[in-house]
Amino acid sequence: MRTLIFALCTLVGAAIPAAAQVSIGIGISSPGVSIGINVPVYPRFVRVPGYPVYYAPGLNANYFFYDGMYWAFQSDRWYVSSWYNGPWGLMDPYSVPPYILRIPVRYYRDPPRYFHGWHRDAPPHWGEHWGRDWDQRRRGWDRWDRRAAPPPAPLPRYQRKYSGERYPGAEDRRRELESRNYRYQPREPEVRQHYEERGRGRGQGDDRGRGQGDDRRRDR
Numbered sequence: 465m466r467t468l469i470f471a472l473c474t475l476v477g478a479a480i481p482a483a484a485q486v487s488i489g490i491g492i493s494s495p496g497v498s499i500g501i502n503v504p505v506y507p508r509f510v511r512v513p514g515y516p517v518y519y520a521p522g523l524n525a526n527y528f529f530y531d532g533m534y535w536a537f538q539s540d541r542w543y544v545s546s547w548y549n550g551p552w553g554l555m556d557p558y559s560v561p562p563y564i565l566r567i568p569v570r571y572y573r574d575p576p577r578y579f580h581g582w583h584r585d586a587p588p589h590w591g592e593h594w595g596r597d598w599d600q601r602r603r604g605w606d607r608w609d610r611r612a613a614p615p616p617a618p619l620p621r622y623q624r625k626y627s628g629e630r631y632p633g634a635e636d637r638r639r640e641l642e643s644r645n646y647r648y649q650p651r652e653p654e655v656r657q658h659y660e661e662r663g664r665g666r667g668q669g670d671d672r673g674r675g676q677g678d679d680r681r682r683d684r
Contacts, residue, residue: 499538501525503549506624512571516563516616519571526572528564531655532617532648535564540576544655547638548623549631557594559654562605563613565590620646 509518509529518529526537536543536552542560543552569575570584582589587606591599622645632638650656 499536499541499543499550499552501527501536501538501550501552503527505627506548506621509619511616512567514610514613515567516614517567518616518619519567519573521573523573525574528567528571529619530564530617531561531650531652532620532646533650533655537572546642547632555654557598558601559657561652561654562608565602565605566608614651617648617650618646620648622646 503523507520507527508522510521511518512528516530520527520529528535532546534545534548535555536545542555542557542564544555545552566587568585569579569582569588572579572588578593579588590605591602620642622641626632626641632641
C-alpha cells in the first residue's frame with residue numbers, strides 16, 4: 465500500500481495560480497496529483513508557538529510549512545510540496561512526520577468536522593481517527609520533550625518573486641530555482657525520501673545563515 469501511495473507522490477501536476485482567493489478541492493489528474501489548492505501569492509506565515517512549524521493565518525486552508533516543505537491537510541489526506549502553490553504529492557499517513565501530527569487543533573484554519581470537541585491546544589486524535597493499526601505503528605508520536613524541539617527550517621522567501629504568470633510550471637525550472645536559492649536539507653527521513661523519489665537536490669542559496677528569530681520578525 466505504501467509503495468502505491470508513494471508512487472503517486474512521484475507524479476508531477478500543475479497548479480494554476482490565477483484566482484484571487486484560495487480554493488480547495490480534490491482531484492487526480494494526469495500526469496500528477498492535484499488537490500485544487502490555489503494560492504495566488506506567497507502567503508504570510510506565523511510560527512506555531514513552541515513548534516518548528518509555521519501556519520498561514522490568512523488562508524482558509526489547513527496549510528503549514530515544516531522541514532523545508534509546504535503541507536496541506538484536505539479530505540483526510542496529507543499533501544506535500546516544495547513550492548507554495550504545488551504541485552502536490554500525496555503523503556502516506558504512516559509516514560507523516562511527528563511534528564506535523566502534533567500541530568494543535570487551533571491552527572487548522574479549515575478543520576474537518578470530526579475535530580469537533582477535541583481540545584484546541586492539543587493535537588488531533590489521529591490514533592482514534594485512523595485506527596488501531598496506525599496507532600500501533602505510530603506509537604509515541606504525541607510524546608516528546610518540548611524543550612528539545614528543533615528550530616524551524618528557514619522559509620523559502622525567494623518564492624515571493626514568483627506569482628501569477630511568473631510561477632514556474634516546469635519541474636526543471638522549479639528545481640533550478642530551488643538549487644540556486646534554498647540550501648536547507650530536511651531532517652525528517654520521510655521528507656528526505658520524498659526528495660529522493662522526486663530526484664531533486666538543493667544547493668547553496670539566499671536563505672543561508674538566516675535564523676529562527678529572523679523568520680519570526682519578517683513574517684509576522
